[in-house]
Amino acid sequence: MIVLFNSFEFLYFGIFVLLALLIIQSKKYQYLFLLIASYYFYYVSGGSFFLLLFFTSALDFYLAKFIFTASSDRMRKWYIVISLISNLGVLAFFKYTDFAINTFNVIASWFGYQPQIPFLNVILPIGISFFTFQSMSYTLDVYYKKLEPTDSLFRFLLYVSFFPQLVAGPIIRAADFLPQMNKKIVFLEDNFKSGLTLVMWGLVKKVVIADNIAVFVNAFFTDPTQFAGSLAVILGAIAFTIQIYCDFSAYSDIAIGVARMIGFTFMLNFDKPFFSKSIAEFWKRWHISLSTWFRDYLFTPLMGRKFTMTRVYCSVFIVFLVSGLWHGAGWNFVSWGFLHGFFLIVSMSTEKWRYKFNTFIGLTKLPKFHGLLKTMITLYLVVFSLLLFRLYNADFIIYAARKFIFIDFSQFLVQAQALWSQFQVPLLFIIVFIIVHIYTYFKKGFLDQIVQKGSFEWTMYLISMILIMYLFSPTESIQFIYFQF
Amino acid sequence: MKQSYFILPCIALVVSTVLYLVFINSFDNFGPHGTRFNNILEKYNDLPAGSILFIGDSQIQEGIDCTLIEKESIETCFNFGLAGLVPMQMALQKDLVIATKPKFVVIGVSAAFFDESINKNEDLFLLLNDHGVAADSFLQERLTDQEKKLLSMNYFEKALYKRKFILPLYVGIFDSLISPSEQHPNVVTNFKNPRFFIHQQQREELTAKLQDPAVRHIFEIEKSARRQRDAFHYFVRELKQAGIEVVVLNMPYHPLVLEQLSPASQQAFNNYLLELSQALNFELIDLQHQFSAADFNDLTHLNAAGSEKLSFSFVKGDDRVIQ
Numbered sequence: 001m002i003v004l005f006n007s008f009e010f011l012y013f014g015i016f017v018l019l020a021l022l023i024i025q026s027k028k029y030q031y032l033f034l035l036i037a038s039y040y041f042y043y044v045s046g047g048s049f050f051l052l053l054f055f056t057s058a059l060d061f062y063l064a065k066f067i068f069t070a071s072s073d074r075m076r077k078w079y080i081v082i083s084l085i086s087n088l089g090v091l092a093f094f095k096y097t098d099f100a101i102n103t104f105n106v107i108a109s110w111f112g113y114q115p116q117i118p119f120l121n122v123i124l125p126i127g128i129s130f131f132t133f134q135s136m137s138y139t140l141d142v143y144y145k146k147l148e149p150t151d152s153l154f155r156f157l158l159y160v161s162f163f164p165q166l167v168a169g170p171i172i173r174a175a176d177f178l179p180q181m182n183k184k185i186v187f188l189e190d191n192f193k194s195g196l197t198l199v200m201w202g203l204v205k206k207v208v209i210a211d212n213i214a215v216f217v218n219a220f221f222t223d224p225t226q227f228a229g230s231l232a233v234i235l236g237a238i239a240f241t242i243q244i245y246c247d248f249s250a251y252s253d254i255a256i257g258v259a260r261m262i263g264f265t266f267m268l269n270f271d272k273p274f275f276s277k278s279i280a281e282f283w284k285r286w287h288i289s290l291s292t293w294f295r296d297y298l299f300t301p302l303m304g305r306k307f308t309m310t311r312v313y314c315s316v317f318i319v320f321l322v323s324g325l326w327h328g329a330g331w332n333f334v335s336w337g338f339l340h341g342f343f344l345i346v347s348m349s350t351e352k353w354r355y356k357f358n359t360f361i362g363l364t365k366l367p368k369f370h371g372l373l374k375t376m377i378t379l380y381l382v383v384f385s386l387l388l389f390r391l392y393n394a395d396f397i398i399y400a401a402r403k404f405i406f407i408d409f410s411q412f413l414v415q416a417q418a419l420w421s422q423f424q425v426p427l428l429f430i431i432v433f434i435i436v437h438i439y440t441y442f443k444k445g446f447l448d449q450i451v452q453k454g455s456f457e458w459t460m461y462l463i464s465m466i467l468i469m470y471l472f473s474p475t476e477s478i479q480f481i482y483f484q485f
Numbered sequence: 486m487k488q489s490y491f492i493l494p495c496i497a498l499v500v501s502t503v504l505y506l507v508f509i510n511s512f513d514n515f516g517p518h519g520t521r522f523n524n525i526l527e528k529y530n531d532l533p534a535g536s537i538l539f540i541g542d543s544q545i546q547e548g549i550d551c552t553l554i555e556k557e558s559i560e561t562c563f564n565f566g567l568a569g570l571v572p573m574q575m576a577l578q579k580d581l582v583i584a585t586k587p588k589f590v591v592i593g594v595s596a597a598f599f600d601e602s603i604n605k606n607e608d609l610f611l612l613l614n615d616h617g618v619a620a621d622s623f624l625q626e627r628l629t630d631q632e633k634k635l636l637s638m639n640y641f642e643k644a645l646y647k648r649k650f651i652l653p654l655y656v657g658i659f660d661s662l663i664s665p666s667e668q669h670p671n672v673v674t675n676f677k678n679p680r681f682f683i684h685q686q687q688r689e690e691l692t693a694k695l696q697d698p699a700v701r702h703i704f705e706i707e708k709s710a711r712r713q714r715d716a717f718h719y720f721v722r723e724l725k726q727a728g729i730e731v732v733v734l735n736m737p738y739h740p741l742v743l744e745q746l747s748p749a750s751q752q753a754f755n756n757y758l759l760e761l762s763q764a765l766n767f768e769l770i771d772l773q774h775q776f777s778a779a780d781f782n783d784l785t786h787l788n789a790a791g792s793e794k795l796s797f798s799f800v801k802g803d804d805r806v807i808q
Binding site (some may be wrong): 053187189192193194300389420425455458459462463464466467470471472473474475 | 493
């Protein structure tokens with residue numbers, strides 16, 4: 001059973017943890033309690049895989065120590081290679097074994113062989129992509145001499161297993177997290193208020209917007225060919241884009257909010273990505289903790305010290321292919337990564353040419369309109385790429401891509417009416433999301449303003465959020481999408 | 486940090502919960518069919534003894550006009566037909582039916598009545614639970630886990646479950662403002678002639694529908710759920726044991742269905758009803774072939790003319806139901 005943030009189990013668990021941290025006065029025992037609570041949380045969600053979590057973390061803890069104290073560069077390299085092989089090996093085994101077997105069987109069949117290697121049906125430990133990356137970043141930081149290893153195993157174990165961000169991020173850096181454990185956990189009014197405000201905002205995004213839209217998304221992506229015309233394909237793709245954003249950014253909001261309530265500060269993981277004016281900017285705003293991870297631990301090493309554009313393009317391409325594979329063991333994810341890499345390279349290589357062209361046609365003289373145009377084009381590309389991300393069947397992908405690119409609005413009203421009569425509630429929430437998203441983008445610091453209000457206004461905000469959830473969340477709760485990654 | 490900051494979220498939780506419960510307690514709109522069923526369950530309390538009670542799914546709902554029967558006879562009759570009702574949900578009402586002491590209970594059935602693939606509305610279990618209906622051991626054994634859950638939900642679980650009806654209601658109101666619906670709104674409170682499906686479908690449309698295996702499936706009794714047949718058997722047996730007269734109508738289909746459905750499948754259903762009527766000693770009236778295409782709105786539902794014809798046949802018929 002996965003303990004969902006939007007479940008009563010998590011509410012009881014959270015209240016218990018908060019109360020216990022209030023009662024426990026010793027700093028040491030506070031963190032020890034948090035470690036036990038985090039492992040319990042993982043045990044309830046992931047069963048005996050908590051042992052895997054423990055062993056991979058413990059191995060990285062000792063390897064980082066060895067790297068730091070190694071007498072030669074050669075030994076340091078050996079230790080970091082062991083760390084990378086163990087982390088990536090565990091990830092590869094649990095996540096990619098069946099994918100590799102399937103790919104091998106398919107390729108062999110193209111050459112007339114029928115090996116039919118049976119699947120191992122390996123169970124994916126929940127959150128493995130997140131905690132292996134988090135643990136790996138520690139040994140890499142120590143290797144690159146950006147960080148001194150911690151002396152305390154249990155502090156390191158807590159860093160990797162800290163329950164708010166354990167199963168779906170954000171991916172926190174040791175350099176950000178470990179120093180925060182030097183102080184005793186004290187509940188501060190501002191932290192508590194802003195943390196809970198963010199938690200409630202995240203919950204509403206998840207259980208009201210994402211889960212209501214899911215009805216349409218599931219119906220559409222089960223078989224897009226059932227829907228004639230382009231309208232359904234465009235709306236289906238937009239709906240999935242909104243669903244995945246609300247689902248995943250909600251998880252991040254709740255994780256960041258819970259951590260903040262008990263005094264930890266985490267980096268922002270989503271920063272209004274749909275207002276990006278380019279694909280490069282999109283990746284600076286979407287799943288920031290993963291993008292910066294890839295930037296620091298893959299792109300930068302791939303670039304080395306020689307800067308050439310060819311090297312940049314190759315590195316970008318590799319980063320996005322790996323990013324696609326990180327999201328899921330399937331060719332659709334790889335294709336999605338490929339597409340983003342392609343978009344980015346085209347964007348980089350045509351930048352000067354586009355600037356000249358835009359100047360020539362006078363677009364640069366209309367900066368607001370130009371900005372809006374760039375945002376719309378970026379959004380179109382992102383939404384299109386997510387069709388690949390969500391569709392697993394080649395025929396469906398071809399059908400949807402064709403309808404998305406070669407827009408067919410014949411019988412537009414008939415299509416619109418048919419969709420509206422069938423999916424009124426999800427479509428309504430797409431409209432609600434767009435309005436709220438635009439409003440909160442232009443009214444910067446919207447949540448901060450709520451936090452700064454007095455007790456009465458803040459309580460009214462909480463009441464409104466809970467009431468919205470009571471009234472408008474679907475009866476069945478839906479698992480967070482990023483759990484599967 | 487001030488202690489009040491821990492209390493404020495608790496206050497917010499309590500206040501919002503109370504507000505929600507107050508709202509949901511007075512909320513009684515569960516969609517046209519759910520609300521109708523809710524009203525039927527309430528209506529059982531003030532039903533005059535000695536009435537004729539028509540029970541079944543949408544075929545009864547659309548096919549029986551009690552105003553006509555009452556006008557042409559001395560009987561009091563009620564149409565409790567409900568779209569989406571399955572025999573299991575009908576059987577759960579047996580104590581309510583017995584308590585009203587009806588003169589006759591007329592049940593309209595066809596193979597489609599026993600189908601679980603299209604004809605399904607699980608929310609009716611929740612509404613039964615809301616009216617204090619519980620399953621006895623016979624039915625309990627045949628319920629799915631979800632159905633059991635719906636029948637045994639406590640007050641808070643029910644209150645939370647009912648939120649699924651809120652949005653569709655308000656979106657529906659908004660929708661009806663911009664495009665007025667063709668459907669009759671009185672179906673929820675009309676227990677005499679509750680007509681809901683009024684759109685007349687064309688022959689081509691119906692022919693195309695019958696090509697769909699999922700649609701054909703509902704007309705084949707062999708493919709229906711065993712537990713639904715058990716529940717029907719159980720319901721009739723319980724009524725008979727309580728001394729209530731039961732009449733079963735083998736409801737009519739559009740001639741297209743009869744043309745395309747295999748004779749073996751039709752025979753299987755007729756044999757099933759015949760054997761059951763002999764075993765449980767109830768009167769069986771076969772209406773299957775007595776209606777023409779002009780009497781139907783679609784494959785199974787009679788239109789106003791068909792409904793009038795069926796209801797009138799009761800008044801003029803030789804059976805013992807109407808005097």
